[in-house]
Amino acid sequence: MIYFIGAGPGAADLITVKGKDLLEKADLIIYAGSLVNPELLKYAKPECVIMDSAKMTLEEVIAAMVPAAQAGKLVVRLHTGDPSVYGAHREQIDLLRSYNLDFEIVPGVSSFCAAAACLDAEYTLPNVSQSVIITRMEGRTPVPNKQKIADYAAHKATMVIFLSSGMLEKLQKELISGGYTADTPAAIVYKASWPDEKVCRCTVGTLAETAKEHNITKTALITVGNFLGNIYDRSELYNPTFAHGYRTADPSKLDLKPEVK
Incomplete structure (x- = not known):
């Protein structure tokens, strides 16, 4: 076997x-x-x-x-x-x-899950991003038509980019040409969960500069999107004003800082 x-x-x-x-x-x-x-x-x-x-x-x-x-x-x-x-x-x-x-x-x-843990982040946030695009830059292995970085950047969804930490100048140009602004939050996660793990927060426009500053050329994931920001809507799943098959709505219990006993 x-x-x-x-x-x-x-x-x-x-x-x-x-x-x-x-x-x-x-x-x-x-x-x-x-x-x-x-x-x-x-x-x-x-x-x-x-x-x-x-x-x-x-x-x-x-x-x-x-x-x-x-x-x-x-x-x-x-x-x-x-x-x-x-x-x-x-x-x-x-x-x-x-x-x-x-x-x-x-x-x-997968390392993309470990990267989110390193960032204390949630890839899918209400009214920010409900999709995660896992992709890579085109290198020796070609990328099919309509699956380039710029094509995916147009969606403004969360992006996790593998196998591309040695091509960050090209990557940031592709991201910007696809629709992300230069100040869109980004992060480079080097060897997520390893003892020498390193997390570098930056923006799309400073990806290459940040990697050079921290001497990162391989074994890193690039994450891009506003999921790295601080603005998002509350999930309805645990909202007391939202009813579903397991719970009735009770607006009186709405409190973002409930009393802890």
Whole structure:
């Protein structure tokens, strides 16, 4: 059996319980060494074979996993964050299907969730943003037509931008050309949840300058939008004036600073 496991954003205790359990049982672990916290490998049993995929090709990864799985061993392919977000696991799965091997995907905590926690922020705020756009700048990997940064910036929704911290001058130009103003709140979150985590608050117009000041060139997420501001409407979910299937409305209880006993 082959398990594709999301390692979480970095901190070793942010892997799921199921992911940790499988790491402890694994006979072979292939992990993304350039991104996954090596502390996670301490969960492996002493006889487990551990391979770093940072220097491996897709073909080499498959060549290691297939014979182990065919021999009845438990194989773990450990991806950073959640495998579904820029994890490149689809191409591995398609190749494994050609060998008639069983596999399972174990989700993980994505770094975009950890970044929000670092910022003490909520991506979706009433009357500010009800959508989160996860995207990246175009680099060696092309971006489909109508999915450029400027296209998404026109929506003025919350944006979380992966794999782009080395292209911030281009990024801020794209964001502004798409519709964001230069003074729109932004933040650079470097290695969210790692011991050397760093949070740099800035604006769209100062992204490149801020990254240079803090010597950030990689392993960072860029967040953009007014969710980083202080103005938003109260949610109706817990508003005493709002009735729903579990609660009747009672306007007399409206108090933004209720008495705490």
